[in-house]
Structure formats: C-alpha cells, structure tokens
Amino acid sequence: MGDRLGGSADDYVAGILRGDRRSIARAISAVENETATGRAILRNIQRHLGRAQLIGITGAPGAGKSTLVSALIGEFLGRGRSVGVVAVDPSSPFSGGAILGDRIRMERHSLAERTFIRSLATRGHSGGLSRAVVAVVDVLDAAGFDLIIVETVGVGQSEVEIAEIADTRIVVCPPGLGDDVQAIKAGILEIADILVVSKADLPLADKTELDLRFMLSVRDPSARQPAIVRVSSVASIGITELADSIDARRDLGVGKRGIGSRARMRRLFAQEAANLLRRRMTSIESPALDALCDAVACGDIDHEQASLQAMRLVMEGCR
Amino acid sequence: MSTAQRRIRVLMGKPGLCGHDRGIVLVVMALRDAGMEVIYSGRHNSPESLVEVAIQEDVDVLGVSILAGGHLGLCERLAKLLRERNAQDIVLLAGGFIPPEDIPKLKAFGVREVFRDGAKLEDIVQFIEQVAGERAAA
Incomplete structure (x- = not known):
C-alpha cells in the first residue's frame, strides 16, 4: 500500500531510525496488523535493538497504573531519558472493538518531544498478544527510546506472558482490594521485581504494605525478593524512589533488553x-x-x- | 499467513473547555460495539494535543465533540494543524451543538462531516466505516 510516506519497509525503517513520529506510528500499525511490510520492518530493525530498558507494569483495573506511568514519564524525562509507552487495554470479546482510555491520565505528556505513547488492544493477534507487544516495543526500541514502559491490566495469562518479556516487572497493588490471601491467589509475588503500593496517601495503604511484607516473609527465603515501594502519584510520594529502584536494576545489568535475550527468545x-x-x-x-x-x-x-x-x-x- | 484483522482506529476527544461528555461517551461506546478501536482522550484537550495523539495512534478518524460554542475556532485550528503535520488524510469529524449555518464553514476548514445533536448513532458508525474503507483502499 503506497502512501505519502512511500510505504516501503526501507522508508519506514529509515523514518524510525530518524525518530520521525509519523513513520513510527505507521510502522507500529503495520507490525500490529502483521502485514508483509510490517514483517519486513521487523526483520530490518532487529540489529538496531537492545538499547532500551523494558519495564512491565501490571495490576488490577483501577489500581493506578496509568497515573503511575504518567508520573514516571515526568520523572524520567527530568532525568534526561526519553520514554516510550505501550498501553494495553482489552478488546471486547463480543464486538472485537475496544475503548483505549489509558492516555487520559498521561495527557500532560502527549506533546512532550521525547515521549511516544501508543494504545494497543488485545484483539486476537495470531502470534499471541505478547508477540504483538514485543513487535511494537521493537519499533520504539529502534526509534531510540531509552525506556519503554508496557502497561497491562493484570487479569490473566496474557498479562503474565507480557511480564515475562520485560526486564523489570512492576506490580501495582492498591489499598483496599482484599487481604493477604488475595496476594497469594493472584500470584503477583512471583512475577514482581518491584511491588508498588499505590494510592499511599490513603489510610489503608499501611495495611496493604504490611500484608505484602508478611506474605514475602513467609515465602521460601531463596526466592527472589521484590522491592516494595509506596507511591502516591497524585501527592508525588515515592516516584523518585521508584525511579531509583528501576535505575538500580539497570545499573546491575538486569535492566537491559540485550541481557538474557536467548532465554527471553525461547520463552x-x-x-x-x-x-x-x-x-x-x-x-x-x-x-x-x-x-x-x-x-x-x-x-x-x-x-x-x-x-x-x-x-x-x-x-x-x-x- | 496474516490473520490479524485490521481494525478501524478512531480518536475521540473534546477540545476546549466544554465539559459536556455524555454525548461523546455514547458515541465512543457505539463505535466500540461496531468493532472499532477507540482511543478516548477525555475532556479539555488542546487541538495541538489531539493532533499529536491522532498521529501517534495512527488513527483513521479524529472525532471531536463540542457543545459550548467554540467549534469554529477549534475546528479551524485542528484542520490547520493536521495539514501542517502532513496528516490531512486523517478524517476530521465534528459533533455537538452546532448551528446548521456553521456547517458549510466547518466543511470549508476541512471538517469532513458534522453530526449535530439528534444524529443517529448508526449513521455515525456507517459514515466512519465508509470513510475508513475509502482510506484503506487509497
């Protein structure tokens, strides 16, 4: 399909590497729709990948993920980093349509030059949702974004799958959703590198943090210990600490897309x-x-x- | 073997200070129920932000809802920004409380169609399906 941008895979790749926003946006559509052009784009950008740090953020609906992402964008832009975001929302199983509303919380960054936000619906991607997400992340990585955040609603297998591909996995736990038993049931302790207690300005946040600490304390001591960070995006509490915690993982060498890529590829x-x-x-x-x-x-x-x-x-x- | 279905993508938002969002939410839900992927950007968007989001999200259609009388200035600015960004292929639609005599002016700016209060949801769906189809074929 020849459009104004030329439409050939080479043109798109050149545009992506230049950081041209229209090229990035159109290339994302092409890879998401699994067109022939999209597949060629993906092949041609593979050797430009591996610079970005990939962060997965998941949690129940209303946990505060989008608001947290918005706060993190601001924090990392302030640290001189560019930030790409892939915000995943569910498609309707009935119509196949979707309402993608995560951006509303990130509105203040939509004009920021070093930010690119893309909404993705979970529609039946033939290679699975995580491959579609990886493809979109690849485009943003090739475009040179330092940090790429993938936000998913944490309710199901596909979200756990997406968590598997991220370098740093953050699970957002809002106060008031249930007791300590909920924490084991959801299996969130297993996938998280960092547990965020969101809405920390609310009184029940103390209880949520206590529950999480207790559940961690009774686990097998040899299991990986996630960090716990209390955050209030609206009151600007804990954002610096969370960003530090993300940076610390990068400095340890576990936070780069290139590391452990064979294991990730196998998954x-x-x-x-x-x-x-x-x-x-x-x-x-x-x-x-x-x-x-x-x-x-x-x-x-x-x-x-x-x-x-x-x-x-x-x-x-x-x- | 491409089985991923291409879906119509629409950005819906409210530019300016008008806060009446019942209508736009109804339209958003109708478009979703028609199988479209709708990015809803809420209230109080600037035209600059709407155009940037429309580009980042690679939408077929940008739909704006205005019920407080700013439609002429806002739509003129939106159409101008789309041209400046070389994105005039994104179809601009307007809806809300819009006096009939303003419709020719809006269309002259570059608004493709206007859906006034009382417009039928199925007409909006059908129109978007038609223009998105033309766009995909182009």
Whole structure:
C-alpha cells in the first residue's frame, strides 16, 4: 500500500531510525496488523535493538497504573531519558472493538518531544498478544527510546506472558482490594521485581504494605525478593524512589533488553508455538485426530500420550 | 499467513473547555460495539494535543465533540494543524451543538462531516466505516 510516506519497509525503517513520529506510528500499525511490510520492518530493525530498558507494569483495573506511568514519564524525562509507552487495554470479546482510555491520565505528556505513547488492544493477534507487544516495543526500541514502559491490566495469562518479556516487572497493588490471601491467589509475588503500593496517601495503604511484607516473609527465603515501594502519584510520594529502584536494576545489568535475550527468545518461541499449535489443532480436519479423541474417551491411551501424538500429527500435517 | 484483522482506529476527544461528555461517551461506546478501536482522550484537550495523539495512534478518524460554542475556532485550528503535520488524510469529524449555518464553514476548514445533536448513532458508525474503507483502499 503506497502512501505519502512511500510505504516501503526501507522508508519506514529509515523514518524510525530518524525518530520521525509519523513513520513510527505507521510502522507500529503495520507490525500490529502483521502485514508483509510490517514483517519486513521487523526483520530490518532487529540489529538496531537492545538499547532500551523494558519495564512491565501490571495490576488490577483501577489500581493506578496509568497515573503511575504518567508520573514516571515526568520523572524520567527530568532525568534526561526519553520514554516510550505501550498501553494495553482489552478488546471486547463480543464486538472485537475496544475503548483505549489509558492516555487520559498521561495527557500532560502527549506533546512532550521525547515521549511516544501508543494504545494497543488485545484483539486476537495470531502470534499471541505478547508477540504483538514485543513487535511494537521493537519499533520504539529502534526509534531510540531509552525506556519503554508496557502497561497491562493484570487479569490473566496474557498479562503474565507480557511480564515475562520485560526486564523489570512492576506490580501495582492498591489499598483496599482484599487481604493477604488475595496476594497469594493472584500470584503477583512471583512475577514482581518491584511491588508498588499505590494510592499511599490513603489510610489503608499501611495495611496493604504490611500484608505484602508478611506474605514475602513467609515465602521460601531463596526466592527472589521484590522491592516494595509506596507511591502516591497524585501527592508525588515515592516516584523518585521508584525511579531509583528501576535505575538500580539497570545499573546491575538486569535492566537491559540485550541481557538474557536467548532465554527471553525461547520463552517467546514457547508462547508463539503454543498459539500456533492451538489454532491448528482446534481447526484442522483430521480423522486421525478424531480417532485419538475416541481412543482417550475409551481409555485406550492417556492424555499425555495422546497430546504428544496429536502434536506430531499436527506437525506432519503442516509439512 | 496474516490473520490479524485490521481494525478501524478512531480518536475521540473534546477540545476546549466544554465539559459536556455524555454525548461523546455514547458515541465512543457505539463505535466500540461496531468493532472499532477507540482511543478516548477525555475532556479539555488542546487541538495541538489531539493532533499529536491522532498521529501517534495512527488513527483513521479524529472525532471531536463540542457543545459550548467554540467549534469554529477549534475546528479551524485542528484542520490547520493536521495539514501542517502532513496528516490531512486523517478524517476530521465534528459533533455537538452546532448551528446548521456553521456547517458549510466547518466543511470549508476541512471538517469532513458534522453530526449535530439528534444524529443517529448508526449513521455515525456507517459514515466512519465508509470513510475508513475509502482510506484503506487509497
């Protein structure tokens, strides 16, 4: 599709590396829509990647994520860093449409030159949501943003998957959502590098912090210990400490996209392979797969063996 | 093998000081229900900020709702900024309390269509689907 910008992958890549905002925006659409141009752009920017520090922020709806992101943008711009943001919101399972409203809280930065904010809906990306997010992050990384923040609603597998790709994972825990048991249930202690107690100006924040500290204290002592930071974005409490904590991880060498990239790549492969397999296995016409289903129902074969066989069948069918 | 569906992207916002947002929220929900991805930027946006956001979000359509009488100045500025940023391909729509005699002026500025109070949601949806379709084909 030839548009005013030329529309070829090379033009987009040149524009991205120049930091041209229209090129960045259009390239993001191309990679998100998985067009041929989008795939070519992604291949051509791969060797320009690895400079950005990638931060994942997740938490329940209303936890204060967007407001916190806005405060962090201000803090890091003040530290001379440029900031890219990918704000993920759910698509409606009924219409496929989405209302993307995270930007409202970041309005004051929309004109900042060293900031680029993009909203992303969770729509059925064929390679899985995390691949789409990684692709968008790649474009922002190639465009030279020092820090890239991915914000997701923390309610489900895809958010945990996104957390897996970030260098620094922040879980936002607002006060008043429940007791200590909620903290174990959500599994948030496992994915967080930094736990943020948000809305720290509210009285219940003390209790939330206490609950989190208690839950951490009774865990296996060899497990990774996340930092706990109290933050009030509106009262400007704790933002400096949180930014310091993020910087400290970068200085330790764990905060750069390039580090541990093979392990991360494998996790991405695993997610994408699982997605591909699921799609094909549920849609392919195959008497052999049907026979396998019957065999399990009759007790002739157990689930694990059947799954392995099904995987083999689907793989062979792909060739 | 591209299965990701391209979706119509729309930025909806309220420029200026007008705070009446019932109408725009209704339109936002109708567009979502029609399968579009709607970036809602809330109230009190500057035209500069709306145009920058429209570019960053790579939207097909920028829709503004104005009920307090500033539509002529605000829309003129929005259209001018879109041209200055070489983004006049983004379709500019206006809605709200807009006197019929102002519609030709708005269209002369570069507003593609005006939906006054009383406009039907399905007409707005249909119009956006049509212009986004033309844009994708271009």
